[in-house]
Amino acid sequence: ENVEFVITSLSREPIMVEFYSQDRNAAWPGGGRAYVIRDYEEHRYALHCRSTEQICYGAWVEHRPNQYWGVGMDDAYYCDQCCITCKEGNRVHFTLRD
DSSP: EEEEEEEOOOOOOOOOEEESSSSSOOOSSSSTTTTEEOOSSSSEEEEEOOOEEEEEEEETTEEEEEEEETGGGGGOOOOOEEEEETTTTTTEEEOOOO
C-alpha cells in the first residue's frame, strides 16, 4: 500500500521530518535520517507501508528536538491527530506553525 503525507512548514527555521509506524519498528526515511524542509512550499512524501498500519509524522526544529510537532523526534510523544492509516490512496496534509 502507499499513502501520502503533505507537509507545509511556516517556521522561520529549518524543520526535520520523519514518519514512524505505530505497529512495527519502521521509519521513513529511517536509518537515523530525516527529511529537511527549508522553505514554505508543500512537500509530498509518498510512503510504501503495510495495509492498515498506523503511520505518524514527527517534526522538530533542526538542532532543537524539544520544539516539535506530531510525535516529535524518534516518535517520542503521543499524538492522535498526526497519523494516517496505511490504505492505498490515503493522503493527509499538515501545516507546521511556530
